[in-house]
Amino acid sequence: MNAPAAPMALVAKDFKSDYKPVWCPGCGDYSVLSAITKALAMLGLRPENVAVVSGIGCSSRIPAYTTCYGFHGVHGRSLPAATGLKAARPDLTVLVASGDGDGYSIGGNHFLHACRRNVDLTYIVMDNHVYGMTKGQPSPTTEPDWSSKLAPGGTGLREFHPLVIALASGANFVARAFSGDPNGCASMIAEAVKHPGFSFVEVLSPCVTFRPEQRAWKDAVHAAPVAATDDPARAARRIMTDDGFNIGVLFKGKRPPYKPGVGKSAQESAQAVAALEAGFRLQEA
Amino acid sequence: MDSYDDFMARAYAMELEATERYAQFAEQLDTHNNRQVAQMFRKLADVEALHAKRILEEMRWPSMPALPPAYAWETAEGPETAHFDQLHYLMQPMHALEIALKCELQAQQYFENIAASKAPARVRKAATEMADEEREHVRLIRDWMKRVPQVKPGWDEDLDPPQVTE
Numbered sequence: 001m002n003a004p005a006a007p008m009a010l011v012a013k014d015f016k017s018d019y020k021p022v023w024c025p026g027c028g029d030y031s032v033l034s035a036i037t038k039a040l041a042m043l044g045l046r047p048e049n050v051a052v053v054s055g056i057g058c059s060s061r062i063p064a065y066t067t068c069y070g071f072h073g074v075h076g077r078s079l080p081a082a083t084g085l086k087a088a089r090p091d092l093t094v095l096v097a098s099g100d101g102d103g104y105s106i107g108g109n110h111f112l113h114a115c116r117r118n119v120d121l122t123y124i125v126m127d128n129h130v131y132g133m134t135k136g137q138p139s140p141t142t143e144p145d146w147s148s149k150l151a152p153g154g155t156g157l158r159e160f161h162p163l164v165i166a167l168a169s170g171a172n173f174v175a176r177a178f179s180g181d182p183n184g185c186a187s188m189i190a191e192a193v194k195h196p197g198f199s200f201v202e203v204l205s206p207c208v209t210f211r212p213e214q215r216a217w218k219d220a221v222h223a224a225p226v227a228a229t230d231d232p233a234r235a236a237r238r239i240m241t242d243d244g245f246n247i248g249v250l251f252k253g254k255r256p257p258y259k260p261g262v263g264k265s266a267q268e269s270a271q272a273v274a275a276l277e278a279g280f281r282l283q284e285a
Numbered sequence: 286m287d288s289y290d291d292f293m294a295r296a297y298a299m300e301l302e303a304t305e306r307y308a309q310f311a312e313q314l315d316t317h318n319n320r321q322v323a324q325m326f327r328k329l330a331d332v333e334a335l336h337a338k339r340i341l342e343e344m345r346w347p348s349m350p351a352l353p354p355a356y357a358w359e360t361a362e363g364p365e366t367a368h369f370d371q372l373h374y375l376m377q378p379m380h381a382l383e384i385a386l387k388c389e390l391q392a393q394q395y396f397e398n399i400a401a402s403k404a405p406a407r408v409r410k411a412a413t414e415m416a417d418e419e420r421e422h423v424r425l426i427r428d429w430m431k432r433v434p435q436v437k438p439g440w441d442e443d444l445d446p447p448q449v450t451e
Binding site: 020026028034135178179180183206215 | 305310312314315316317319362369370371372373374376448449
């Protein structure tokens with residue numbers, strides 16, 4: 001009998017589906033999609049072993065544009081769905097795609113608890129400081145003085161600081177990437193996937209339609225001048241005092257990931273699920 | 286630049302990145318029904334792909350070579366790769382050519398710098414040839430620019446824009 005042939009190494013385009021993205025021309029999310037597919041190829045993964053889960057918003061369209069398993073869920077609820085998926089199928093590599101509105105506002109509470117639980121997920125948030133899909137409302141990361149038709153004179157509200165929140169809540173990997181550097185972004189996503197536990201990658205991804213001034217981000221970003229630390233206090237100090245454009249892996253923690261159900265036999269897991277389902281069974285009249 | 290193979294691997298990566306970006310641009314503009322400019326980007330992608338193929342054939346590499354360990358551009362992307370945010374759904378052919386011209390000039394500069402560096406003689410010779418090729422592309426694009434309409438003021442005006450703040 002012939003030995004089975006070794007599976008062919010896949011390239012980035014093997015992870016791209018036939019659906020054409022409908023983002024605005026020039027949107028940073030095209031580059032993030034490209035970075036995700038490059039990262040999956042770099043990691044030697046196969047689409048059938050990866051799931052991409054998302055919520056609602058421009059960035060959350062990503063699952064459809066990949067050949068991986070996808071779940072385009074409810075607004076702000078990508079993390080609970082992804083947590084459930086990873087708990088049920090720990091063998092899958094689970095990526096979660098979100099935006100600053102979906103992830104930090106509607107899904108803000110889930111963000112905190114996903115960091116705290118430290119399930120082995122990679123959370124990629126495409127942050128453009130605006131609700132793009134619903135046409136330009138200020139989001140949690142919008143600058144307080146950003147004036148628009150919908151918020152004349154700006155909101156006056158302090159911005160949410162996602163990296164500090166992630167760190168304080170227990171995320172095991174915290175990084176900031178820029179969509180204008182798809183190769184660097186791909187390497188960072190690959191590193192995040194490899195790191196155990198909850199990995200958070202905030203990607204600065206300009207909205208050229210409602211925030212055209214963000215085109216200047218390509219001149220503002222710069223490589224973080226220091227290597228990643230495993231000391232949360234040190235990382236917090238760095239992140240709190242940076243200018244928001246430091247690109248790099250800023251924290252790599254050592255907390256063991258939470259793995260519910262791992263170590264149980266398949267039979268034990270099946271029995272546990274059957275017992276849970278029994279509680280929801282409708283009684284016949 | 287350490288060796289001829291490293292240099293050619295980088296040159297190949299550069300052409301490949303440029304091809305991918307132009308193809309992405311074509312796709313984006315197709316989606317937004319700007320067929321004319323999409324077609325131009327597709328043409329530019331084909332030209333870059335041809336260059337990449339030529340490098341593969343010349344080096345007799347069966348597929349993409351392993352990149353040198355220290356592979357990285359001085360900028361975020363290769364010198365011939367257009368920045369992703371330069372599109373507009375109403376952009377004109379001239380805009381596409383302006384993007385291409387900038388990329389070709391950057392590529393020419395990249396090879397000229399290597400040709401003038403202390404790299405091994407074989408690398409400098411190849412870099413000189415490639416700089417000459419890029420110079421020729423610059424000339425072709427400038428000629429092409431003479432054949433497309435000039436951009437008129439108000440080109441981005443849309444009385445019924447798809448994305449407006451409510």
